[in-house]
Amino acid sequence: MRIVNWNVNSIRARAERVGAWLDRSDADVLAIQELKCKDTQFPREIFDDRGYEVAFHGLNQWNGVAIASRVGLEDVEIGFDDMPGFGEDLASEARAISAVTGGVRVYSLYVPNGRELDHPHYTYKLQWLEALRAVAAARLAADKDEKFVLTGDFNIAPLDEDVWDIDAFAGATHVSPPERAAFQALLDAGLIETTRPLAPGPAVYTYWDYQKLRFPKKEGMRIDFQLASPALAPTAAAAMIDREERKGKGASDHAPVIVDYDV
DNA sequence: ATGACCGCGCTACGCGGA
Numbered sequence: 001m002r003i004v005n006w007n008v009n010s011i012r013a014r015a016e017r018v019g020a021w022l023d024r025s026d027a028d029v030l031a032i033q034e035l036k037c038k039d040t041q042f043p044r045e046i047f048d049d050r051g052y053e054v055a056f057h058g059l060n061q062w063n064g065v066a067i068a069s070r071v072g073l074e075d076v077e078i079g080f081d082d083m084p085g086f087g088e089d090l091a092s093e094a095r096a097i098s099a100v101t102g103g104v105r106v107y108s109l110y111v112p113n114g115r116e117l118d119h120p121h122y123t124y125k126l127q128w129l130e131a132l133r134a135v136a137a138a139r140l141a142a143d144k145d146e147k148f149v150l151t152g153d154f155n156i157a158p159l160d161e162d163v164w165d166i167d168a169f170a171g172a173t174h175v176s177p178p179e180r181a182a183f184q185a186l187l188d189a190g191l192i193e194t195t196r197p198l199a200p201g202p203a204v205y206t207y208w209d210y211q212k213l214r215f216p217k218k219e220g221m222r223i224d225f226q227l228a229s230p231a232l233a234p235t236a237a238a239a240m241i242d243r244e245e246r247k248g249k250g251a252s253d254h255a256p257v258i259v260d261y262d263v
Numbered sequence: 264a265t266g267a268c269c270g271c272g273c274t275a276c277g278c279g280g281a
Contacts (some may be wrong), residue, residue: 009269010269012270013271061270061272114281155280157281169281173281174281209268210280212268214268215265217265253268253281
Protein backbone atom coordinates (compact mmCIF):
# COMPACT_ATOMS: atom_id res chain seq x y z
CA MET A 1 0.00 0.00 0.00
CA ARG A 2 1.40 3.34 -1.09
CA ILE A 3 0.87 6.09 1.52
CA VAL A 4 1.76 9.65 0.58
CA ASN A 5 1.79 12.88 2.58
CA TRP A 6 1.86 16.23 0.83
CA ASN A 7 1.52 19.82 1.99
CA VAL A 8 -0.20 21.26 -1.09
CA ASN A 9 -0.31 24.94 0.00
CA SER A 10 -3.97 25.49 -1.03
CA ILE A 11 -6.03 22.64 -2.45
CA ARG A 12 -8.02 25.09 -4.59
CA ALA A 13 -4.98 26.78 -6.17
CA ARG A 14 -3.46 23.31 -6.67
CA ALA A 15 -6.61 21.41 -7.75
CA GLU A 16 -5.50 20.71 -11.30
CA ARG A 17 -1.98 19.79 -10.25
CA VAL A 18 -3.13 17.48 -7.48
CA GLY A 19 -5.48 15.72 -9.90
CA ALA A 20 -2.73 15.29 -12.49
CA TRP A 21 -0.38 14.04 -9.82
CA LEU A 22 -2.93 11.50 -8.56
CA ASP A 23 -3.33 10.21 -12.11
CA ARG A 24 0.35 9.25 -12.29
CA SER A 25 1.22 8.64 -8.65
CA ASP A 26 -0.33 5.22 -7.99
CA ALA A 27 -1.07 6.50 -4.46
CA ASP A 28 -3.47 4.40 -2.42
CA VAL A 29 -3.69 6.98 0.36
CA LEU A 30 -2.94 10.70 0.15
CA ALA A 31 -2.71 12.68 3.40
CA ILE A 32 -2.95 16.38 2.55
CA GLN A 33 -1.96 19.44 4.58
CA GLU A 34 -2.59 23.18 4.14
CA LEU A 35 -5.93 23.02 2.36
CA LYS A 36 -6.39 26.77 2.98
CA CYS A 37 -10.17 26.48 2.62
CA LYS A 38 -13.34 25.84 4.54
CA ASP A 39 -15.15 22.51 4.22
CA THR A 40 -17.80 24.23 2.06
CA GLN A 41 -15.08 25.24 -0.44
CA PHE A 42 -13.27 21.90 -0.65
CA PRO A 43 -12.98 20.67 -4.28
CA ARG A 44 -13.96 17.07 -3.58
CA GLU A 45 -14.57 16.31 -7.26
CA ILE A 46 -10.79 15.93 -7.69
CA PHE A 47 -11.11 12.78 -5.63
CA ASP A 48 -14.66 11.68 -6.53
CA ASP A 49 -13.79 11.67 -10.22
CA ARG A 50 -10.84 9.34 -9.63
CA GLY A 51 -12.49 6.85 -7.31
CA TYR A 52 -10.93 8.12 -4.10
CA GLU A 53 -12.97 8.56 -0.96
CA VAL A 54 -12.02 11.71 0.90
CA ALA A 55 -12.41 13.16 4.40
CA PHE A 56 -11.46 16.77 5.07
CA HIS A 57 -11.40 19.37 7.81
CA GLY A 58 -11.03 23.07 7.08
CA LEU A 59 -12.23 25.98 9.22
CA ASN A 60 -10.95 29.05 7.35
CA GLN A 61 -8.18 30.16 4.99
CA TRP A 62 -5.50 28.79 7.31
CA ASN A 63 -4.34 25.22 7.87
CA GLY A 64 -6.78 22.50 6.82
CA VAL A 65 -6.11 18.74 6.48
CA ALA A 66 -7.56 15.87 4.48
CA ILE A 67 -7.16 12.18 3.70
CA ALA A 68 -8.05 10.61 0.37
CA SER A 69 -7.99 6.86 -0.21
CA ARG A 70 -8.89 4.31 -2.85
CA VAL A 71 -8.72 1.40 -0.37
CA GLY A 72 -11.55 2.45 1.96
CA LEU A 73 -11.96 5.21 4.54
CA GLU A 74 -13.54 4.49 7.90
CA ASP A 75 -13.71 5.80 11.44
CA VAL A 76 -12.68 9.37 10.63
CA GLU A 77 -11.45 11.40 13.59
CA ILE A 78 -11.02 15.18 13.59
CA GLY A 79 -8.15 16.40 15.78
CA PHE A 80 -6.86 14.20 18.62
CA ASP A 81 -7.31 13.89 22.38
CA ASP A 82 -6.34 17.07 24.25
CA MET A 83 -5.09 18.80 21.10
CA PRO A 84 -4.27 22.36 22.18
CA GLY A 85 -5.87 25.41 20.60
CA PHE A 86 -4.35 28.79 19.76
CA GLY A 87 -5.32 32.44 20.07
CA GLU A 88 -7.11 34.48 22.67
CA ASP A 89 -9.95 31.98 22.82
CA LEU A 90 -7.64 28.97 22.47
CA ALA A 91 -9.71 27.83 19.51
CA SER A 92 -8.73 24.51 18.06
CA GLU A 93 -7.30 24.69 14.56
CA ALA A 94 -7.71 22.37 11.54
CA ARG A 95 -4.37 20.60 11.93
CA ALA A 96 -5.22 16.92 12.38
CA ILE A 97 -7.47 14.31 10.81
CA SER A 98 -7.15 10.55 10.78
CA ALA A 99 -9.00 7.56 9.39
CA VAL A 100 -8.61 3.82 9.04
CA THR A 101 -7.76 2.86 5.49
CA GLY A 102 -6.50 -0.46 4.17
CA GLY A 103 -6.17 -1.69 7.75
CA VAL A 104 -3.97 1.23 8.85
CA ARG A 105 -4.96 4.34 10.81
CA VAL A 106 -3.38 7.18 8.86
CA TYR A 107 -3.01 10.64 10.38
CA SER A 108 -2.70 13.77 8.27
CA LEU A 109 -0.95 16.34 10.48
CA TYR A 110 0.03 19.95 10.06
CA VAL A 111 2.23 20.81 13.03
CA PRO A 112 2.15 24.51 14.05
CA ASN A 113 4.95 26.59 12.57
CA GLY A 114 6.13 28.28 15.76
CA ARG A 115 6.93 31.57 13.98
CA GLU A 116 9.68 32.80 16.38
CA LEU A 117 11.38 31.25 19.39
CA ASP A 118 9.85 33.86 21.71
CA HIS A 119 6.40 33.82 20.09
CA PRO A 120 3.33 32.25 21.77
CA HIS A 121 2.99 30.13 18.62
CA TYR A 122 6.27 28.42 19.52
CA THR A 123 4.97 27.42 22.95
CA TYR A 124 1.80 26.22 21.24
CA LYS A 125 3.87 24.15 18.82
CA LEU A 126 5.67 22.35 21.65
CA GLN A 127 2.43 21.74 23.56
CA TRP A 128 0.76 20.44 20.41
CA LEU A 129 3.62 17.99 19.81
CA GLU A 130 3.53 16.80 23.41
CA ALA A 131 -0.21 16.12 23.16
CA LEU A 132 0.44 14.22 19.93
CA ARG A 133 3.13 12.15 21.67
CA ALA A 134 0.69 11.29 24.45
CA VAL A 135 -1.85 10.08 21.88
CA ALA A 136 0.75 7.89 20.15
CA ALA A 137 1.93 6.48 23.48
CA ALA A 138 -1.65 5.72 24.53
CA ARG A 139 -2.37 3.93 21.26
CA LEU A 140 0.73 1.75 21.67
CA ALA A 141 -0.10 1.04 25.31
CA ALA A 142 -3.63 0.00 24.32
CA ASP A 143 -2.49 -2.22 21.43
CA LYS A 144 1.17 -2.68 20.62
CA ASP A 145 0.18 -4.45 17.40
CA GLU A 146 -1.89 -1.61 15.97
CA LYS A 147 -0.82 -0.43 12.54
CA PHE A 148 -0.87 3.37 12.40
CA VAL A 149 1.22 6.15 10.98
CA LEU A 150 1.60 9.86 11.74
CA THR A 151 2.22 11.59 8.44
CA GLY A 152 2.49 15.21 7.43
CA ASP A 153 4.33 18.47 7.79
CA PHE A 154 6.11 18.34 11.15
CA ASN A 155 7.74 21.74 10.70
CA ILE A 156 10.92 20.40 12.33
CA ALA A 157 14.28 19.62 10.74
CA PRO A 158 15.51 16.88 13.10
CA LEU A 159 19.12 16.83 11.87
CA ASP A 160 21.52 19.56 10.82
CA GLU A 161 21.71 17.90 7.41
CA ASP A 162 17.98 18.49 7.01
CA VAL A 163 18.59 22.14 6.11
CA TRP A 164 20.87 23.44 3.38
CA ASP A 165 22.96 25.51 5.78
CA ILE A 166 22.59 25.09 9.51
CA ASP A 167 24.40 28.38 10.13
CA ALA A 168 21.60 30.19 8.28
CA PHE A 169 19.16 28.87 10.90
CA ALA A 170 20.84 30.21 14.02
CA GLY A 171 18.10 31.41 16.35
CA ALA A 172 15.36 30.20 14.03
CA THR A 173 12.49 27.82 14.56
CA HIS A 174 12.46 24.30 13.08
CA VAL A 175 15.97 23.47 14.29
CA SER A 176 15.87 24.49 17.97
CA PRO A 177 16.73 21.87 20.61
CA PRO A 178 13.22 21.88 22.18
CA GLU A 179 11.59 21.25 18.80
CA ARG A 180 14.05 18.49 18.01
CA ALA A 181 13.46 17.01 21.48
CA ALA A 182 9.71 17.02 20.82
CA PHE A 183 10.29 15.12 17.58
CA GLN A 184 12.66 12.68 19.30
CA ALA A 185 10.02 12.11 22.00
CA LEU A 186 7.73 10.69 19.32
CA LEU A 187 10.47 8.22 18.38
CA ASP A 188 11.18 7.45 22.04
CA ALA A 189 7.47 6.64 22.44
CA GLY A 190 8.07 3.81 19.98
CA LEU A 191 7.34 5.29 16.57
CA ILE A 192 9.75 4.71 13.69
CA GLU A 193 10.36 7.28 10.97
CA THR A 194 10.15 5.36 7.70
CA THR A 195 11.24 7.83 5.03
CA ARG A 196 14.81 8.61 6.05
CA PRO A 197 16.21 5.06 6.07
CA LEU A 198 14.79 4.41 2.60
CA ALA A 199 15.56 7.88 1.17
CA PRO A 200 18.62 8.97 3.12
CA GLY A 201 20.26 12.37 3.03
CA PRO A 202 22.20 14.51 3.04
CA ALA A 203 20.56 17.08 0.77
CA VAL A 204 17.28 15.17 0.55
CA TYR A 205 14.61 17.78 1.18
CA THR A 206 10.81 17.98 1.15
CA TYR A 207 10.38 21.78 1.13
CA TRP A 208 11.99 24.64 -0.75
CA ASP A 209 11.06 28.28 -0.10
CA TYR A 210 9.53 30.09 -3.05
CA GLN A 211 11.96 32.95 -2.45
CA LYS A 212 15.60 33.41 -3.39
CA LEU A 213 15.76 30.61 -5.98
CA ARG A 214 15.86 28.05 -3.21
CA PHE A 215 14.67 25.20 -5.42
CA PRO A 216 17.01 25.61 -8.41
CA LYS A 217 19.84 26.22 -5.95
CA LYS A 218 18.88 22.99 -4.14
CA GLU A 219 18.50 24.82 -0.84
CA GLY A 220 15.67 23.08 0.97
CA MET A 221 14.52 21.60 4.24
CA ARG A 222 13.47 18.10 5.25
CA ILE A 223 10.43 18.65 7.46
CA ASP A 224 7.76 16.22 6.16
CA PHE A 225 7.81 12.68 7.54
CA GLN A 226 5.99 9.43 8.25
CA LEU A 227 6.22 8.07 11.80
CA ALA A 228 4.91 4.51 11.81
CA SER A 229 3.95 2.21 14.67
CA PRO A 230 6.18 -0.83 15.34
CA ALA A 231 3.63 -3.13 13.71
CA LEU A 232 3.68 -1.11 10.48
CA ALA A 233 7.21 0.28 10.18
CA PRO A 234 9.01 -3.01 9.33
CA THR A 235 6.78 -3.37 6.28
CA ALA A 236 8.11 -0.17 4.73
CA ALA A 237 9.81 -1.31 1.52
CA ALA A 238 10.56 1.90 -0.39
CA ALA A 239 10.38 5.66 0.05
CA MET A 240 10.72 8.58 -2.33
CA ILE A 241 10.46 12.35 -2.23
CA ASP A 242 8.83 13.40 -5.51
CA ARG A 243 10.91 16.51 -6.15
CA GLU A 244 9.82 16.51 -9.81
CA GLU A 245 6.47 17.78 -8.53
CA ARG A 246 8.20 20.87 -7.09
CA LYS A 247 9.20 21.96 -10.61
CA GLY A 248 7.43 24.35 -12.90
CA LYS A 249 4.79 27.02 -12.58
CA GLY A 250 2.12 26.50 -9.95
CA ALA A 251 3.98 24.00 -7.75
CA SER A 252 3.46 23.71 -4.01
CA ASP A 253 6.53 24.63 -1.99
CA HIS A 254 6.46 21.08 -0.56
CA ALA A 255 6.98 17.82 -2.48
CA PRO A 256 4.96 14.61 -2.01
CA VAL A 257 6.55 12.14 0.43
CA ILE A 258 5.89 8.56 -0.73
CA VAL A 259 6.26 5.31 1.22
CA ASP A 260 5.31 1.82 0.07
CA TYR A 261 4.26 -0.52 2.87
CA ASP A 262 3.86 -4.28 2.38
CA VAL A 263 0.39 -4.41 3.89
C1' DA B 264 16.41 24.45 -17.69
C1' DT B 265 13.95 23.76 -12.00
C1' DG B 266 14.93 30.60 -12.38
C1' DA B 267 14.67 35.77 -8.77
C1' DC B 268 7.54 34.42 -3.43
C1' DC B 269 2.72 32.60 -2.97
C1' DG B 270 -2.27 32.26 -1.40
C1' DC B 271 -5.82 34.31 0.95
C1' DG B 272 -9.55 37.74 1.89
C1' DC B 273 -15.03 42.52 3.18
C1' DT B 274 -10.00 43.74 -4.06
C1' DA B 275 -5.58 45.62 -1.24
C1' DC B 276 -2.16 45.26 1.40
C1' DG B 277 -1.30 42.68 5.59
C1' DC B 278 -0.82 38.14 7.36
C1' DG B 279 1.05 33.57 7.48
C1' DG B 280 4.32 30.59 5.73
C1' DA B 281 9.55 28.40 7.44
